[in-house]
Amino acid sequence: MGRHSITDDAPDRRASPYALELRGLQKTFRTGLFGRGPRVHALNGLDLSVPTGTVHALLGPNGAGKTTTVRAVATLMTPDEGSVIVDGVDAIADPGAVRKIVGVSGQYAAVDGNLTGFENLRMVGQLYGQPRSEASERARELIAELNLGDAADRPMRTYSGGMRRRLDLAGALINRPSLVILDEPTTGLDPRGRRQMWEVIAEQVGSGATVLLTTQYLEEADALADEITVIDHGTIRAQGSAAELKSATGGSILTVEVVVPQYDDADTQVSSSLTQIGVGPAERVESGTETVTDTTSARWSVPVDAGTRSAVAAVLALSAAGIEVVDASVSTPTLDDVFLTLTERSGTTGPDTLGGVDEIIHRPAGSDTATGEPEAKGEPVDRFADTVCSDVLGADERAADSPDDRADRSEHAHVH
Ligand SMILES: Nc1ncnc2c1ncn2[C@@H]1O[C@H](COP(=O)(O)OP(=O)(O)OP(=O)(O)O)[C@@H](O)[C@H]1O
Numbered sequence: 486m487g488r489h490s491i492t493d494d495a496p497d498r499r500a501s502p503y504a505l506e507l508r509g510l511q512k513t514f515r516t517g518l519f520g521r522g523p524r525v526h527a528l529n530g531l532d533l534s535v536p537t538g539t540v541h542a543l544l545g546p547n548g549a550g551k552t553t554t555v556r557a558v559a560t561l562m563t564p565d566e567g568s569v570i571v572d573g574v575d576a577i578a579d580p581g582a583v584r585k586i587v588g589v590s591g592q593y594a595a596v597d598g599n600l601t602g603f604e605n606l607r608m609v610g611q612l613y614g615q616p617r618s619e620a621s622e623r624a625r626e627l628i629a630e631l632n633l634g635d636a637a638d639r640p641m642r643t644y645s646g647g648m649r650r651r652l653d654l655a656g657a658l659i660n661r662p663s664l665v666i667l668d669e670p671t672t673g674l675d676p677r678g679r680r681q682m683w684e685v686i687a688e689q690v691g692s693g694a695t696v697l698l699t700t701q702y703l704e705e706a707d708a709l710a711d712e713i714t715v716i717d718h719g720t721i722r723a724q725g726s727a728a729e730l731k732s733a734t735g736g737s738i739l740t741v742e743v744v745v746p747q748y749d750d751a752d753t754q755v756s757s758s759l760t761q762i763g764v765g766p767a768e769r770v771e772s773g774t775e776t777v778t779d780t781t782s783a784r785w786s787v788p789v790d791a792g793t794r795s796a797v798a799a800v801l802a803l804s805a806a807g808i809e810v811v812d813a814s815v816s817t818p819t820l821d822d823v824f825l826t827l828t829e830r831s832g833t834t835g836p837d838t839l840g841g842v843d844e845i846i847h848r849p850a851g852s853d854t855a856t857g858e859p860e861a862k863g864e865p866v867d868r869f870a871d872t873v874c875s876d877v878l879g880a881d882e883r884a885a886d887s888p889d890d891r892a893d894r895s896e897h898a899h900v901h
Pocket residue numbers: 514515516525526527545546547548549550551552553554838839840841857858859860
């Protein structure tokens with residue numbers, strides 16, 4: 486995708502093969518009245534590199550730090566420590582420049598329900614500084630790409646959930662951003678709508694977009710992402726392709742059911758045959774089951790790395806040793822297994838788990854300037870749109886900052 490520049494001010498950009506680089510990102514929130522509640526370590530030193538033209542998925546349970554990461558990249562929140570570089574531009578030193586080169590989903594579709602999809606998109610383009618004719622052309626282009634042709638001239642309030650999501654994605658793409666941030670792009674869609682959205686996202690990536698995706702759907706990350714980062718309590722638990730994560734979580738397991746031979750060292754015989762095929766020791770997992778032929782069978786399992794070929798090899802080896810095989814199957818871990826293993830290991834207990842609350846700070850009233858009031862989820866959406874608008878319309882950028890973010894800049898909480 487080409488890049489559209491909306492101002493003459495060229496940002497201070499260094500050449501980079503990465504559309505996004507995060508280094509040592511830390512963020513601690515104060516909570517409670519006057520910030521006297523527990524500190525929440527939302528991010529504990531996050532590192533991430535997203536090569537240009539790829540999709541990177543952030544996976545984590547509720548409260549893991551996904552939205553905080555996304556907000557740091559979208560310049561809605563200033564981290565306490567670390568750096569955010571978008572397409573070579575330092576987001577902390579020059580947030581205004583970064584806002585012009587990121588597109589964030591969830592921001593635009595609701596601009597005005599009474600306007601048509603086309604009018605909404607054209608307006609977003611104009612807010613980015615595109616002349617009306619160019620904004621119209623880009624809006625028509627995206628409407629065609631995102632299969633919204635039939636609905637383009639209908640008021641947006643008549644759109645289905647899936648159409649709104651596609652219009653929303655179009656809004657995030659209107660400025661031909663270097664990095665597209667999709668925060669849970671298919672939440673609430675039915676399976677068909679989700680698959681249609683995946684197709685649209687895949688097409689955009691095929692034409693060169695770089696995407697940072699957060700999702701609660703592991704199959705979404707599996708289907709779309711080149712790389713996945715699993716985070717929990719603001720810390721990276723694992724990073725890699727879906728296949729790498731699956732094999733790091735334990736690889737495939739071969740399970741074999743055999744007719745128990747009636748001689749003394751039968752177990753040793755089965756165990757050594759299977760261990761030779763596997764990449765770890767074989768274990769007897771179940772025994773004493775009556776088979777349909779009134780003989781007793783036993784189940785064995787062994788970790789393997791050759792997929793179904795391991796099952797064939799096991800049957801051949803056991804048959805050669807005179808042991809009858811009743812059943813053999815290989816199971817490969819799903820991304821769900823990976824996710825559960827990684828997040829269970831870190832002590833996550835469920836959807837309401839808080840990220841990294843580790844201390845209660847008692848301060849005398851008035852001893853710090855942070856309000857510490859938790860923000861309502863969803864507030865950043867409006868704030869990003871406001872900030873983009875104020876940037877492109879030349880208003881004072883600082884006016885769009887919340888008191889919370891100003892406090893963020895003046896005060897750096899530390900993780901202990
Ligand atoms: N403004 C805030 N004030 C206080 N705590 C906050 C604030 N924003 C986030 N947190 C806390 O930081 C942690 C990380 O939150 P974050 O929203 O980034 O998680 P998430 O992975 O996006 O979760 P979810 O999937 O539920 O959206 C959570 O414990 C959350 O309660």
